[in-house]
Amino acid sequence: MRAYLPDYEMITAPSLQGALEVLARGEFRPFAGGTDLMVLFEAGKLSHHKWLSIWGLDELRGIRVEAAHIAMGALTTYSQIQRDATVQAEFPLLIEAARLTGAIAIQNRGTLGGNIVNASPAADSPPALLVYEAELELVSCVGGKIVSRWVSYRDFHTGYKSTLLKKGELLRTIRLPRTLGAEKGWVQHYRKVGTRKAQAISKICIAAAARVEGAKITDARIALGSVAPVPMRCLKTEAYLRGKDLGLAASWMGEARAVIASEISPIDDIRSNADYRRGVTQNLLEEFVKKLSSGSTR
């Protein structure tokens, strides 16, 4: 351990309101599962020293199934996600993402909310959440009262490691509309290209869904991780795909590949390089389209 422990402070709060009051003062930052922060701490690179553990706040836990949505508390762990029957039935991309995140110990401790606010472009769950058009509830304490606002997850990441979250705000709920499960004809697809088959950080990650009627793509949602400063929706590619005839895919595939390549801005880093990320992103898109053509669903 390269950090000097006495230089750090960690406190807890008895309730969400209490926690928000502490956060409102601006001195302390929230500490959930700690699976990202402890890595920095161990390496002596955790620069902030005052932490508020929110691990004990049960009101931030649990998955609630409503008519039009499922609502997940920010502290819901990857393990809890994998065990939930509704998520299994309707949100397979999120199940895949949770299953491929870290090791079992990490899945038991790491939280969905933490994965979102840590804001790593290489995180596994954001592409799935982007495809499902997640909405986030952000809460803060104003004048002794809990104030809540909802934002679209698509707008949440504003730049590398920066988000809409204001000082004193906490992510309380992640809400997913149950659209894809309810409507007919959606094909869903997730693939993480990691450095190895398990316990890996992604080099590229794709989550995608498309609605196919006959041989025609009527709607498409495509999200990527690790190819831009933020997890991103590929809106241009989605627009390009809408209305395309799968029977003629050979004629427009080259163009589709060019469109997705134009949307991303991959870099060289310790795990991979920009060329590979660009090429494989294009291949992954093609693989998804082929899956649509073959009519397989999952």
Added chain:
Amino acid sequence: MRQTQTVGRSVQRKEGREKLTGQARYVDDLTFPNMLHGVTVRSSIPRGRIKKIHFEHGVPWGEFTIVKASDIQGSNHVALILKDQPFLAEELINHCEEAVVLLAHPDKHLLEKARKLVGIETDPLPPVFTIEEALAGKQIIWGADNVFKAYRVEKGDLDSVWAKADRVIEAEYETGAQEQLYIENNGMIAVANPQDGVTVWGSMQCPYYVHKGLLPLFNLPQEKIRVIQTETGGGFGGKEEYPTLLAGHAALLAWKSGRPVKMIYDRAEDMVATTKRHPSRTRHRTAVSKDGKLIGMEIEFNIDGGAYATLSSVVLSRGTIHSAGPYFCPHVRVISRAVATNSPPHGAFRGFGAPQSLFALERHMDHVARELGLEPDEFRRRNFLREGLTTATSQLIREKVDLSGLLDHALEKSDYHAKRERFARENPGSSVKKGIGFATFLHGGGFTGSGEKTLASVVGVEATPHGQVRVLAASTEIGQGTNTIFSQIAADALKLPYEQLEVAQPDTAHVPNSGPTVASRTVMVVGKLVETAAVALRDLLIGAGLLPAEYSPEQFRQACAGYIEKFGQLRANSQYKQPPNIEWDDEKYQGDAYGAFSWAVYVAEVSVDTVTWETHVDDFVALQEVGRVMNPILAAGQIEGGVAQGIGYALYENVVWKDGRMANGQMTNYIMPTSMDLASIRVFFEENPYSYGPSGAKGIGELPLDGPAPAILNAVENATGLKVRKIPLMPEVLMQEAKRGAHV
């Protein structure tokens, strides 16, 4: 009553229960009264001059023990082969992890804070990072020409063959560095003061190397230095020489503070600062006849030794000798060099130079076969070494060797021919391309040439009045099974139950120098000494008239009790004697390089996903002839583990260098394969007992790292037609090759 033989059976590991139940004590489990912790402050630049060292405010510096080069009373060099590496840099910095200052304090957490407050001011000098830059010699960073060592092997008259050859085929091959990744990081505890001398406890492969290294540092008589190996969680060569440096550091702090000092590296420090496998470049120029016979081989083999000589000359030697592989060729020239660069020194890693040069050779053999229009197996069959033929160093093969038979069996077990045909048919219609490839290779057991004769290793065997027998050797148990195998050998030699045998903890105050735990020599060479010493002990009892020729364990016990009562102690020693017919010329690099070779054929089956260009090993057949198999489970474990490391070497383990420093020194980003990435590894042994090994055993430990990388890349070429000649083969590289259209 005759006991059942234990050799050839999978008896339980001697220390297995302690390890499994967590009772085994590793160095970090030990605590001494008044103990301090120690850390190392390292340089931050690859090359330069130290101007000034300053200590910033922020910790109570008065409480710290601080050691710099100027505190060293003896000689500031790590005694190994040459004397170029200092324990602590004095003026010059030659790599970016060079130790400059040592700190000790009772609070190990405060040490981390202090470590960041030591400032080393430097004047940078231009660094050298690659073999090419080192050989170009623009910057001379070591000796007169940046070359630690060069060898030249000449067999026959190579210059005469080029004109006669039907074809001359050339290519270049490259291998990367590899981190050993033993489970237990390096660690050491030292007690050192003028009255008692220096004693160190730690994780290591070679207690007598550490002993030799500490002598000049403290300028003390031999008996004042004592080295004790604690339970060791793996080494793979990474604890061959590095522990000497760490032991010196802990001892320097202990000497200055007058208190015991413990130094334990964390994973990040262990990965970036300690030795790795030498990166290599090999160029092959091969003359062949139309009918597929090798007539001339010219091999240029260069390795990157890093900043100091350490073991590079010996690694180079083994790589050089293995570079022409298990083939007969009448005319061979090998020119090899180990060069200096400004990265931390590269060192021993399982295989020790052979995986590098054999990777090049076995990729090249496939290349030449294709150029000749021959199948890879057929081309190799026409050139295999066999009894009566000579190796590249003109070593006459005196033992029965049937490489063609091994190849037949391995190809049969992997269903090679049928799969090759099926993949060729099915690949065009699939985005996942399948392929199968193999490598045939050899590995010499024991030290090279006259090395074993020079070492003149000694093993002792002693008995208690209760008939308990103990093997005394400096050969270490590092997870590979030394304790178990030595006990098996001695039990059978003495016709005693396995339970009656034990192996002493290696401690230079109590065990003789049986040499280092390296070079696949522990069973083949030291095991033979265990056998001889055990027989000598039995003969003492028989000679004294206390034991009949046939005896029961109870009779043995009584004989021990009687002998000890009469003579005080019952102990027999055995010293290495070279088997007959071994002649080695160190000048010309010709002669009998090794007492015995182990032989193998490894077959890899892979799939390459052309969406991501990831390669997965689907099936792996490892078939070898290692003499007698002493303990089937341990032997299979050695092979499986070695193959897993070989798969990592070939496909996953990529040391990312940034200005001479490992940039991915964490297990998150330095990727070793998990069980999900590995194939089913199917291990097969064929036994051909070696006359001079215990019960016929030969070397086994390093062999399994030689074959996987070339077999896998040969399979990738079979799958994709892409001729990649460099490892690790990352998906990024394969995609680039595919784009370049490097298809056949």
